[in-house]
Amino acid sequence: MNRDTRRTRLLLALLLVTSVALITVDYRGGDSSPLSGLRWLAATVFGPIEQATSSIASPISSAVDNISHLGNGKDRINSLTRQNQELRRRLRTSQLDRNRAAELDKLLRTAGAGRYRVLPAQVIAVGPAQSFSWTVTIDAGSQDGITPDMTVLNGDGLVGRVKTVGPTTATVLLVVDPESAVGVRLEATMQVGITSGQGISDHSRLSMQLLDSQSDVKPGDRVVTFGSQGDSPYVPGVPVGVVTSVQGSPGSLTRTASVDPYVDFTSLDLVAVVVQPPRHNPRDSVLPPRPSPSSSPSPSGTASGTPSNRKHRSPPSTASGG
Amino acid sequence: MPTSRIAVAIALVVLALVVQVSLLTRLALPGATPDLLLLVVVALALAHGPGFGLVTGFAAGLASDLAPPADHTIGRWAFVLTLIGYGAGLAKGETRRSAFVPLLVVAVAAAASVLLYAGLGALISDPHVSWPRVYQLLPTAVIYDVVLGPFVVSAVLLLVRRFEPDPAYRR
Numbered sequence: 001m002n003r004d005t006r007r008t009r010l011l012l013a014l015l016l017v018t019s020v021a022l023i024t025v026d027y028r029g030g031d032s033s034p035l036s037g038l039r040w041l042a043a044t045v046f047g048p049i050e051q052a053t054s055s056i057a058s059p060i061s062s063a064v065d066n067i068s069h070l071g072n073g074k075d076r077i078n079s080l081t082r083q084n085q086e087l088r089r090r091l092r093t094s095q096l097d098r099n100r101a102a103e104l105d106k107l108l109r110t111a112g113a114g115r116y117r118v119l120p121a122q123v124i125a126v127g128p129a130q131s132f133s134w135t136v137t138i139d140a141g142s143q144d145g146i147t148p149d150m151t152v153l154n155g156d157g158l159v160g161r162v163k164t165v166g167p168t169t170a171t172v173l174l175v176v177d178p179e180s181a182v183g184v185r186l187e188a189t190m191q192v193g194i195t196s197g198q199g200i201s202d203h204s205r206l207s208m209q210l211l212d213s214q215s216d217v218k219p220g221d222r223v224v225t226f227g228s229q230g231d232s233p234y235v236p237g238v239p240v241g242v243v244t245s246v247q248g249s250p251g252s253l254t255r256t257a258s259v260d261p262y263v264d265f266t267s268l269d270l271v272a273v274v275v276q277p278p279r280h281n282p283r284d285s286v287l288p289p290r291p292s293p294s295s296s297p298s299p300s301g302t303a304s305g306t307p308s309n310r311k312h313r314s315p316p317s318t319a320s321g322g
Numbered sequence: 323m324p325t326s327r328i329a330v331a332i333a334l335v336v337l338a339l340v341v342q343v344s345l346l347t348r349l350a351l352p353g354a355t356p357d358l359l360l361l362v363v364v365a366l367a368l369a370h371g372p373g374f375g376l377v378t379g380f381a382a383g384l385a386s387d388l389a390p391p392a393d394h395t396i397g398r399w400a401f402v403l404t405l406i407g408y409g410a411g412l413a414k415g416e417t418r419r420s421a422f423v424p425l426l427v428v429a430v431a432a433a434a435s436v437l438l439y440a441g442l443g444a445l446i447s448d449p450h451v452s453w454p455r456v457y458q459l460l461p462t463a464v465i466y467d468v469v470l471g472p473f474v475v476s477a478v479l480l481l482v483r484r485f486e487p488d489p490a491y492r493r
Contacts, residue, residue: 057348
């Protein structure tokens with residue numbers, strides 16, 4: 001096998017043909033691909049190893065994350081000062097555990113406000129940029145009751161949906177993935193649209209297509225999920241982001257807007273999978289309080305899903321995102 | 323073929339793949355992700371030649387296609403890394419001539435992997451592949467791999483010689 005012999009070339013041809021055959025079978029199969037059993041097998045093997053690696057690696061990656069988020073000039077001095085204080089505090093308590101606790105707290109508040117039943121999970125692996133798809137692996141799988149097409153959120157808002165499930169891990173398709181389409185609604189005005197992902201590197205925006213070309217949308221409008229049929233893959237009322245710019249004038253054939261997502265997809269850590277959708281559409285109650293002095297804090301509750309006293313309409317059941 | 327050679331290759335591929343998705347991608351470096359798996363495939367191909375290189379490439383690519391969080395069409399990385407393992411293996415004889423040969427092989431392999439993978443995606447009209455993004459990823463992919471390359475390749479070569487029962491391999 002050391003030299004480039006005829007046998008080697010035959011082997012090369014054989015393996016290349018095998019690869020093409022795999023691509024063809026998997027591509028034609030789509031979501032019900034006969035090769036999905038192989039993914040399950042790989043998740044069974046690699047899932048636990050990724051979990052172990054991630055638990056070793058997370059202090060390293062969070063340290064590097066701190067360094068790479070430093071600004072320039074004055075910002076840099078400020079952030080270094082802040083980092084200095086941070087480091088001093090870290091001497092006394094483990095910062096990582098505190099961060100986790102704070103994140104979990106925020107997550108439970110979001111889930112409580114929307115009355116979703118959630119299962120917290122940790123991101124253990126992220127897909128490489130060269131694969132061009134925006135997916136992450138979480139450390140909860142079918143053994144924890146996760147099934148495909150469940151909504152995934154974190155303390156800031158919508159993260160994505162569960163795409164494939166392994167025994168102890170699940171792969172989440174992020175909303176910034178070009179394959180991802182989410183039915184959304186503008187806060188208060190009730191206008192409906194569909195966001196699609198644009199990847200993270202290009203200004204990290206979602207593009208929103210409004211269904212009504214006459215709709216009056218302006219920068220600053222806030223966007224929540226509309227809710228899919230049967231609350232799968234997206235439950236209603238999860239905060240998605242803020243409209244930053246609008247293309248096309250009212251009355252033109254289509255109106256699209258750029259939406260800046262609430263979630264920072266480059267530093268995902270703790271997320272929650274909605275295992276039970278809310279009984280009532282929470283509307284805008286999960287949105288963070290408006291950043292004005294007269295704003296009132298968002299209502300908070302428990303994650304257990306008690307029926308609310310407010311009169312709600314039944315959740316809309318037509319739009320689907322998928 | 324000695325079993326120790328296969329065992330070392332499997333261990334290195336699994337380690338590289340897991341470190342890549344659980345650590346390197348989470349650093350959120352600007353542009354591409356340092357492709358540790360590609361470097362391991364190139365290093366093993368440089369150590370053992372084109373035949374071993376292409377089989378390692380196929381296995382590593384298939385693992386990369388299947389291991390979570392992979393979501394793309396199965397077989398794409400397998401195709402790309404088979405070709406790269408074979409190509410890098412052809413340069414095996416040249417590595418003793420100059421220290422720059424492995425570096426050149428790594429640079430070419432990094433660029434070729436991004437282009438081939440995107441090209442395969444374009445063939446099956448993958449919505450994820452946009453050529454501006456490909457060209458934007460290309461320079462950082464090559465830079466990261468060339469910077470990491472010497473360390474990974476020499477570490478793998480050391481390991482290979484350490485576990486190689488065939489004395490002809492030891493220098």
